[in-house]
Amino acid sequence: MTERLIPAVSTLVKYGNPFLVVNRVIDQPSTSEAEDISKKVPLTADERRVTEEILNTILPPKEWEEDGxxxxxxxxxxxxTRLDVINLQEQLDMRLQQRQARETGICPVRRELYTQCFDELIREVTINCAERGLLLLRVRDEMRMTIEAYQALYCSSVAFGMRKALQAEQGKSDLHQKVEMLKDEKQDLEHQIIELKQRAEQADRRAAETRLAEERKHTEEITFLKKTNQQLKTQLEGIIAPKK
Incomplete structure (x- = not known):
């Protein structure tokens, strides 16, 4: 195998030197196989190989093609070493500041850097104790599942909120239209009220004029009847009275 130094993607996880893969078909132990291996206490010289296999399962190697x-x-x-851990903390703080990660709230940059830091801690722990590293792997995967569940819930909540906002906006538009319709209907009713009042006033005036005319006619008829009655009475008295 030929070794060479290739700049790796900026990450807090410590990687070894890249090497050329001669045989592209390389058996990788599955997660279950790595857990089975981790349950055995390494007592032979294969401890390093087993640790490498477990590390490759927890943190898969990077692969890329160049010039075929x-x-x-x-x-x-x-x-x-203790110095490596101190340097890891310093690098974490430095990259948080360089990439302007937010100290609170949701921040993808901060989450990415802390994920890299946690992966590096898993690597360091796995080298010393494979079982402990696999347990931390379970913790990491559970944490990722929880975060993904919260992300799905957040996206669903945002979509739900957008739908409700659109519905509210549509409902607001409908209400505005209904208000305008009610205003127009109110104006029509007010015009009808004014017209009906005018008709009522005209009817009252006509009724008053008719009543006055009937009262005058009635008064004239009474006066005429009284006058006729008086004349008839006088004539009757003249007929009944004895002649002298």
């Missing part, structure tokens, strides 16, 4: 050749870069199997 397949290159691979695996995580480092070098145990971490």
């Amino acid at each position: 050749q397949l290159w691979r870069q695996q995580v480092s199997t070098t145990p971490a």
Whole structure:
């Protein structure tokens, strides 16, 4: 195998030097196989190989092609010292500041950097104790599942909120139209009220004029009847009275 130094993607996880893959078909232990291996206490010289297999399962190697050749870069199997942990903390703080990660709230940059830091801690722990590393892997996967569930819930809530906002906006538009219709209907009713009042006033005037005319006619008829009655009375008295 030919080794060479290739700049890796900026990450807090410590990787070894990339190497050329001669045989492209390389058996990788599955997760279940790695867990079975981790349950056995390594007592032979194969401890390093088993640790590498478990590390490759937890943190899969990077692969890329260049000039028709397949290159691979695996995580480092070098145990971490106290100085490495201190440097990891300093790099984390420095990259959080460089990439302007937000200190609170939802921040993809902060989440990415802390995920890389946690993966590096899993790598360091796995080298010393494979079982502990696999347990941390379960914790990491559970944390990712929880975050993904919250993301799905958040996206669903946002979509639900947008639908409700659109419905509310549509309902608001409908209500505005209904208000305008009611205003027009109110104006029509007010015009009808004014017209009916005018008709009522005209009817009252006509009724008053008719009543006055009938009263005058009635008064004239009474006066005429009284006068006629008086004349008839006088004539009757003249007829009945004895002649002298």
